[in-house]
Amino acid sequence: MGAYILRRILLMIPTLVGIMVINFTLTQFVPGGPVEQIIARLQGQGDAFQNIAGSGGDAGHATASMGLNDKYLGARGLPPEFIASLNKEFGFDKPPLQRFLDMMWNYAHLDFGKSYFRSISVVELVKEKLPVSITIGLWTTLLSYLISIPLGIRKAVRDGSRFDTWTSGAIIVGYAIPGFLFAILLLVVFAGGSYFRWFPLRGLTSDNWDQLSLIGKVIDYLWHITLPVIASTIAGFATLTLLTKNSFLDEIKKQYVMTARAKGLPERRVLYGHVFRNAMLIVIAGFPSLFVSVFFGGSLIIETIFSLDGLGRLGYEAAVQRDYPVIFGTLFVFSLIGLVMGLISDLMYVWVDPRIDFETRET
Secondary structure (H helix, E strand, O other): OHHHHHHHHHHHHHHHHHHHHHHHHHHOOOEOOHHHHHHHHHOOOOOHHHHHHOOOHHHHHOOEOOOOOHHHHHOOOOOHHHHHHHHHHHOOOOOHHHHHHHHHHHHHOOOOOEOOOOOOEHHHHHHHHHHHHHHHHHHHHHHHHHHHHHHHHHHHHOOOOHHHHHHHHHHHHHHHOOHHHHHHHHHHHHEOOOOOEOOOOOOOOOOOHHHOOHHHHHHHHHHHHHHHHHHHHHHHHHHHHHHHHHHHHHHHOOHHHHHHHHOOOOHHHHHHHHHHHHHOHHHHHOHHHHHHHHHHHOOHHHHHHOOOOOHHHHHHHHHHHOOHHHHHHHHHHHHHHHHHHHHHHHHHHHHHOOOOOHHHOOO
16 A cells, blocks of 8 residues: 555656646646736726727737737837836746746745735735635535535435435435525525624624623634525435445345344444445545545535635735736645545555455556
């Protein structure tokens, strides 16, 4: 197992570099870079994309994000010295290859730089937004597993019954409803929209958070996260429930289960002593990847609807503003976390079922 872990760790390096190369290369061809953003703001035009997306006029002269067309900007009366100073400040006076190598060297030393548009380091910015994303990701994942596994087992045991039929219908409906639509429905019904005002409309804590006792803070925290977590859980809950049911059904039909029953073992022991370990292999081992997908992928819409300032909104705003240190810094960290979680998933396979031996696999 040690050799397998070492190979996987070594494989992470070229994989991570490849991810960064692809994304860095793509940004060279995307218009509306940070320098254009600053110039557009200084000239009172709000956003460089307004010129890029417009029809005619200066729109057709928009330039690539990692370099500026002096003629295009000079026509607007901007001093060339000012443009050159902006390029130098952001490092765009260097060739793309040198910028990339410098960036990766800094990342190797855990130096992720500072945001272009906020006077704060990328690390501090991520720390500031992290509690919201951890809250949504962790609680959504735990709630999904705590509900889906018992329900999926129950549906497998009672396959074809009225309970199985009705719950399957409810699960399909829940899966079919988009997360953002369900979130809006929760707000309208339970957050003072048209019916009840049981939960807060926005935020992670109340304004009087600092004055609350410890128990009061816990209650206030749970009160605020209830609706966002429910909205975020609904789709993953449906998928995980059906996965659990199908895994159990596949195992229940196998010969070793029939043999265990023929020996007179109690049904509960057959299910949880023999079937559970094999059926839960794919479900439990998928916990890290599910958490990462919820943590990094599905939070933007939920954060926007419930006015939560987390990593989802941070990534979106950084992409719109072309805040490259934030974009590439978070991409590097999150890609690394994703690769590590993939390794943890494999190790969990071995933990759930020791019969699995990755050492014998061909790589």
